[in-house]
Amino acid sequence: MNDAPAVAVRNVSKAFGSFVALDNISLEVGACRFVSIVGPSGCGKSTLLNMIAGLSLPSEGQIEVFGHPLAGINRRASYMFQRDALLPWKTVLANIQFGLRLRGYGRERSLEEAQAWVRRIGLDGFGNHYPYQLSGGMRKRVAIAQCWTVKPDLVLMDEPFSALDVHTRLRMEGEILTLSSSSKATVIFVTHDLEEAIALSDEVFLLSASPRTRIVGRYSIDLPKPRNLIDIKSDLEFQNLYRTIWRDLRKEVLKDDAGTHS
Amino acid sequence: MPGHTPKKSRIVILQLLLAVAMLGTWEYCSASKIVDPFFFSRPSEIALRVGHWAATGFIWPHLLTTLLETVLSFFIGSCFGSVFGFALGTLPTAAALLDPYIRVGNALPRVVLAPIFLLWFGLGIWSKVALGVTVVFFIVFFNTFRGIREVDSLLIDNARMLGASRRQVARHVLIPSALTWIFSSLHISVGMAIVAVVVGEYLGASKGVGYLIAQAEGVFDTTGMFAGMAVLALTVLLIGAIVGWAERRMLRWKPPQASNAPDRIPPE
Numbered sequence A: 001m002n003d004a005p006a007v008a009v010r011n012v013s014k015a016f017g018s019f020v021a022l023d024n025i026s027l028e029v030g031a032c033r034f035v036s037i038v039g040p041s042g043c044g045k046s047t048l049l050n051m052i053a054g055l056s057l058p059s060e061g062q063i064e065v066f067g068h069p070l071a072g073i074n075r076r077a078s079y080m081f082q083r084d085a086l087l088p089w090k091t092v093l094a095n096i097q098f099g100l101r102l103r104g105y106g107r108e109r110s111l112e113e114a115q116a117w118v119r120r121i122g123l124d125g126f127g128n129h130y131p132y133q134l135s136g137g138m139r140k141r142v143a144i145a146q147c148w149t150v151k152p153d154l155v156l157m158d159e160p161f162s163a164l165d166v167h168t169r170l171r172m173e174g175e176i177l178t179l180s181s182s183s184k185a186t187v188i189f190v191t192h193d194l195e196e197a198i199a200l201s202d203e204v205f206l207l208s209a210s211p212r213t214r215i216v217g218r219y220s221i222d223l224p225k226p227r228n229l230i231d232i233k234s235d236l237e238f239q240n241l242y243r244t245i246w247r248d249l250r251k252e253v254l255k256d257d258a259g260t261h262s
Numbered sequence B: 001m002p003g004h005t006p007k008k009s010r011i012v013i014l015q016l017l018l019a020v021a022m023l024g025t026w027e028y029c030s031a032s033k034i035v036d037p038f039f040f041s042r043p044s045e046i047a048l049r050v051g052h053w054a055a056t057g058f059i060w061p062h063l064l065t066t067l068l069e070t071v072l073s074f075f076i077g078s079c080f081g082s083v084f085g086f087a088l089g090t091l092p093t094a095a096a097l098l099d100p101y102i103r104v105g106n107a108l109p110r111v112v113l114a115p116i117f118l119l120w121f122g123l124g125i126w127s128k129v130a131l132g133v134t135v136v137f138f139i140v141f142f143n144t145f146r147g148i149r150e151v152d153s154l155l156i157d158n159a160r161m162l163g164a165s166r167r168q169v170a171r172h173v174l175i176p177s178a179l180t181w182i183f184s185s186l187h188i189s190v191g192m193a194i195v196a197v198v199v200g201e202y203l204g205a206s207k208g209v210g211y212l213i214a215q216a217e218g219v220f221d222t223t224g225m226f227a228g229m230a231v232l233a234l235t236v237l238l239i240g241a242i243v244g245w246a247e248r249r250m251l252r253w254k255p256p257q258a259s260n261a262p263d264r265i266p267p268e
Helices: A045-053 A092-096 A098-102 A107-120 A136-148 A166-183 A194-200 A236-261 B008-031 B043-056 B059-090 B092-107 B110-121 B125-149 B153-161 B166-184 B186-203 B209-218 B222-250
Strands: A007-016 A019-029 A034-038 A060-065 A077-080 A154-158 A186-191 A203-207 A215-220
Touching: A007 A045, A019 A045, A019 A060, A019 A215, A034 A045, A034 A194, A045 A060, A045 A077, A045 A154, A045 A186, A077 A136, A077 B153, A092 A098, A092 A107, A092 A136, A098 A107, A098 A136, A098 B166, A107 A136, A136 A166, A166 A194, A186 A194, A194 A236, A203 A236, A215 A236, B008 B043, B043 B059, B043 B222, B059 B092, B059 B125, B059 B166, B059 B186, B059 B209, B059 B222, B092 B125, B110 B125, B110 B186, B125 B166, B125 B186, B153 B166, B166 B186, B166 B222, B186 B209, B186 B222, B209 B222
Parallel strands: A034 A186, A034 A203, A077 A154, A154 A186
Antiparallel strands: A007 A019, A007 A060, A203 A215
């Protein structure tokens, strides 16, 4: 079972009534890979991610996780949502250890772990603060810790940093890169930002415009690791990749435009 | 001018001055017979009467009865309301089935129930408690129901992804969300409980502040009626302060509402 892909999406379609959102999608994500899914906005990226998470069911097709067909919630995955999903009535520490407590870890053990994470994400002294007392970037860091404390084999991220300013965002991306390479977790990262996708990933999947979204491209990103997210954008190979993928993405974005205005 | 927030101490002084002015006008009008003191009494006499009641200990059994009835109706009503609200909040079919009956029950003016409760539960405290319960129940019920229904589905999804079972979702997400709504409605439910209880006492009782007011009315003792009201007003203020304190403690995690609250967002 060891060489089974972390996630295998096989001929998956998703329809909402008569609206076909995803049409016959197939993709494989190898274990320990960092994979991005890119596409024009509203193309069903989140829908696909929700199905991999087990939060919603495909209308057709099947999803396998580490070789096993997915039924119900994906127990090996953590999910970092686009919007803030921290429990507002729990402190930073309580939020970080939430997953551990749910999994039956003892009070002391979880607290210790959470305190270590608070230091790791640079929120020393904020352990007993409530989410509303934190800035957007700090809340994202707590959400990152909440996701990673449960030591997931698979981390699903749905445009997690789209609401952040450029500098905070760059820092968060760096943290995610460090975490994923040190933990051996597989990451599926959904974004509409092509630069972000290329800079972070080993592989990028490109989705077509809605409706009947298909996969229209698959690109290997063989940039050397570890990567410096600030300098990488001036790298020649990065720019070549960007140009190649953008040419394909551009078509979809324009198609989307034509579709909504006709 | 926006942005100019007056100092708290100054506001308090102005508030006191306003009270003095109003009571002074009342006193003056009564003393100089501009209004009939028989119907309007006088603040000084009312204060004397309240002082007399307190000094002789006459008021305490009545006040304690009213408080006991309020507390009982609040707790019983909250228990039923929250359990019922939680059940219907998580069972959409049952909620749809019972919806018209709940509407009818809530639309009924509670005061008309007082006579029937008097017949059922007698002149003692339980007829008042029953009346108070019908009021508190609906407030807590609706708030629990909304708290369960309007919880952000993202929070539920997040808890499920982190490994929460149905029961754990209820414990960590649904119930805290409902409690938020219940705590924010504490002022209303406690206040309404007092109103219902006093109305019940007024309509038929052998003890309680409402009973005192009814007795005073029976002998055209306006001073006694106003004194009863003054006692009630003071009690409600005190309870309001306690409830406010409890609410602040329980909802510590909520951002402060007031615009002049200290900015607690730390620098990034």
